[in-house]
Amino acid sequence: MTTVDRGRLAMLLARETDRFAAAHPRSEALFERARGSLLAGVPMNWMVKWAGPFPMFVEEARGARFRDVDGHEYVDFCLGDTGAMTGHAPAAAVAAVTAQLARGITHMLPTEDAIWAGEELQRRFGLRFWQFTLSATDANRFAVRLARQITGRPRIAVHNHCYHGSVDEAFAVLGPDGAVEARRGNIGPPVNPAVTTRVVEINDLPALEAALATGDVAAVLIEPALTNVGIVLPDPGYHEAVRRLTRKHGTILIIDETHTICAGPSGYAGAHGLEPDMLVIGKSIGSGIPAGTYGFSEEIGRRIEEQVTWDDADVGGIGGTLAGYALSMAAVRATLTQVLTAEAFDRMIPLGERWSDGVASVIRETGIPWNVTRLGCRAEYHFRATPARNGAEQWEAGDSELERFLHLYAMNRGILMTPFHNMALMSPDTTEADVDLHTRVFAEAVGELFD
Numbered sequence: 404m405t406t407v408d409r410g411r412l413a414m415l416l417a418r419e420t421d422r423f424a425a426a427h428p429r430s431e432a433l434f435e436r437a438r439g440s441l442l443a444g445v446p447m448n449w450m451v452k453w454a455g456p457f458p459m460f461v462e463e464a465r466g467a468r469f470r471d472v473d474g475h476e477y478v479d480f481c482l483g484d485t486g487a488m489t490g491h492a493p494a495a496a497v498a499a500v501t502a503q504l505a506r507g508i509t510h511m512l513p514t515e516d517a518i519w520a521g522e523e524l525q526r527r528f529g530l531r532f533w534q535f536t537l538s539a540t541d542a543n544r545f546a547v548r549l550a551r552q553i554t555g556r557p558r559i560a561v562h563n564h565c566y567h568g569s570v571d572e573a574f575a576v577l578g579p580d581g582a583v584e585a586r587r588g589n590i591g592p593p594v595n596p597a598v599t600t601r602v603v604e605i606n607d608l609p610a611l612e613a614a615l616a617t618g619d620v621a622a623v624l625i626e627p628a629l630t631n632v633g634i635v636l637p638d639p640g641y642h643e644a645v646r647r648l649t650r651k652h653g654t655i656l657i658i659d660e661t662h663t664i665c666a667g668p669s670g671y672a673g674a675h676g677l678e679p680d681m682l683v684i685g686k687s688i689g690s691g692i693p694a695g696t697y698g699f700s701e702e703i704g705r706r707i708e709e710q711v712t713w714d715d716a717d718v719g720g721i722g723g724t725l726a727g728y729a730l731s732m733a734a735v736r737a738t739l740t741q742v743l744t745a746e747a748f749d750r751m752i753p754l755g756e757r758w759s760d761g762v763a764s765v766i767r768e769t770g771i772p773w774n775v776t777r778l779g780c781r782a783e784y785h786f787r788a789t790p791a792r793n794g795a796e797q798w799e800a801g802d803s804e805l806e807r808f809l810h811l812y813a814m815n816r817g818i819l820m821t822p823f824h825n826m827a828l829m830s831p832d833t834t835e836a837d838v839d840l841h842t843r844v845f846a847e848a849v850g851e852l853f854d
Contacts, residue, residue: 407805407852409591411662415803415851419811423455429472430460452822454810464491466832471551476838477819477843480758485662488687489742496690500730500736503851508684509728516732520696523739527669528660528682528697535727535735539661539685540568542625542697542838545721546681549571549699550622550655554704560601560614560623560654563825564794566631567624567659570686574599577795604793605629606638615652622655622681632782633797633824636790641731642677649680653701657681661695664688665781665828666754674779692734716808747831751780754829754838758782766767769849780829812848813841 408565424431434457438444443451450458458472467490470476482488489496503516521533546561547570559572564586565571575596578584583597601620603610603630614620627642629635647655658679660670664687666675672682685695699707711719725731733784759782762775772788786805791797801824810820818841820827827841 407504409804410803412808412852414772416808419458419808419815423811424457424477426571427455427457427459427471427473431457432473432810433460434458440802449823453455453823454807454814457761457812466490466492466828467834467837468832475817477814477817478833478840479819480829480833480837480841481819481821482828482830483686483691484821484823485665485828486686487691488665488677488828488830489738489745490688490832491585491691493690493738493742493831495741495768495829496692496734496737500690500692503730503733505834506729508730511724511728513727513734514729515738517727520732520735520739523570523736524696524698527673527739528698529673530608530679530682531701533696533698535731536685536695536697537723537726537731538568539659539683539695540570541723541726542685542695543570543573543657543659544684546657546683546697546699547622547624547729548720549703549707550657552679552710553703554621554653554655556619556621558599558601558620560603560620562605562625562629562794563602564629564632564798565624565626565664566629567626567683567839568661569851570598570624572599575602577602577604577808591606604795605635606792607741608641608648611646615654616653620652620654622657622660623649624659626659626661627666627675627677628778629794629797630826631823632794633777633785633791633800634781634826635792635794636776636778636796642675645661646678655680658682660684661686662781664743665750665751665755666779668743671778687743689734690738692731693765696735715723720760742831748780749830750831751833754833754835755780755782755827756834758827758838758841763837765842765846765849769853771849771853782809782828783824785825796839807843808852809848812851813844816844816847818844 434444462472465530469479511598524533524778561573563577574586574589577585583602585592586595599615603614619801635745656679658672663671681699683697688694758776762784764774774790777786778792786802787800
């Protein structure tokens with residue numbers, strides 16, 4: 404059993420599409436209304452990527468569940484694509500944000516909450532200094548700019564099929580001939596990304612050494628494991644070798660933990676003893692309130708202070724009027740100290756294992772050539788027999804029609820998956836019953852596909 408019957412898949416997809424439309428008349432009506440004022444009927448363009456003919460409109464979300472405007476309740480394994488990894492509306496964060504709303508939202512001055520947040524980040528990740536932003540994208544962008552400034556080098560290096568938000572330099576991939584080119588869907592790149600970026604596959608150390616040997620790479624910006632193309636794990640010893648190579652060539656190592664915080668309260672870096680020069684994280688740290696942060700070692704901090712003077716502190720492409728604002732800092736403090744705690748991960752990671760074990764059992768019993776990969780409390784199934792070792796292999800295994808059917812099948816039975824791929828994330832409020840429901844529905848979908 405190596406292929407999907409495309410005719411059967413098309414028939415099932417059409418059936419599930421009709422079922423979805425019939426069950427969501429209010430969402431459809433709101434979508435039609437939205438098309439009068441919102442481009443494509445959505446407030447952000449990627450919201451068109453949901454599996455149905457129109458997106459569901461949400462009425463209320465709490466914990467690991469939400470209810471749409473048609474009254475249907477869903478187990479949420481998407482969780483805002485990590486933004487709601489805390490669970491929706493966690494009590495501690497809601498209380499902190501509510502209290503801060505009454506005291507003022509933003510005033511471009513620091514609050515004590517920022518110190519609490521910085522001290523907790525320092526404790527978790529081991530880096531000396533921290534700065535705050537509104538998103539992980541901003542944090543990555545600022546980290547890259549600072550790395551260029553203090554090294555005097557123009558380029559960065561990234562993994563093939565990486566994800567670092569909307570940072571221009573990261574929308575680059577390896578073309579068929581091995582040359583760097585703009586990633587498919589890269590809208591209006593300011594320059595050819597080959598000018599700014601060197602791209603290497605994860606787990607390809609010779610390629611990384613060759614990229615750094617040119618002496619013009621300011622920073623290596625990487626996720627410890629690929630996530631957005633599908634989970635691709637590093638080989639044993641890979642990160643130790645990356646650290647040796649970056650030090651050898653005087654290149655700053657930036658680790659983006661925005662998705663890989665799923666590995667534990669100190670992210671993949673803490674769980675595996677990595678030693679980055681800079682570290683970025685966003686999305687989940689504010690319980691849904693926009694927030695991002697980047698930290699750096701004492702040495703990097705000293706080099707930054709030497710080159711960024713007081714007179715220039717308010718210019719240069721670093722910052723933003725609302726960065727580090729009071730409401731965001733209240734949310735971050737509460738999230739780090741009361742929500743995404745070590746105790747929460749002690750519950751979430753076993754649930755991720757239960758989810759992947761359930762999917763693996765279905766794959767094994769049906770004999771389909773798929774696999775499931777897990778990283779902490781995040782797990783994902785892939786349409787290939789063995790786990791991919793790099794981004795190109797994972798990308799080639801994609802099947803958007805098959806993916807859409809499986810997602811729509813799950814939505815029609817009360818389960819929400821991340822729309823861009825087959826990823827599930829556990830929150831502190833996710834239950835074993837939620838996970839087991841997914842296993843049953845997944846088994847039913849596979850059974851209909853391959854019966």
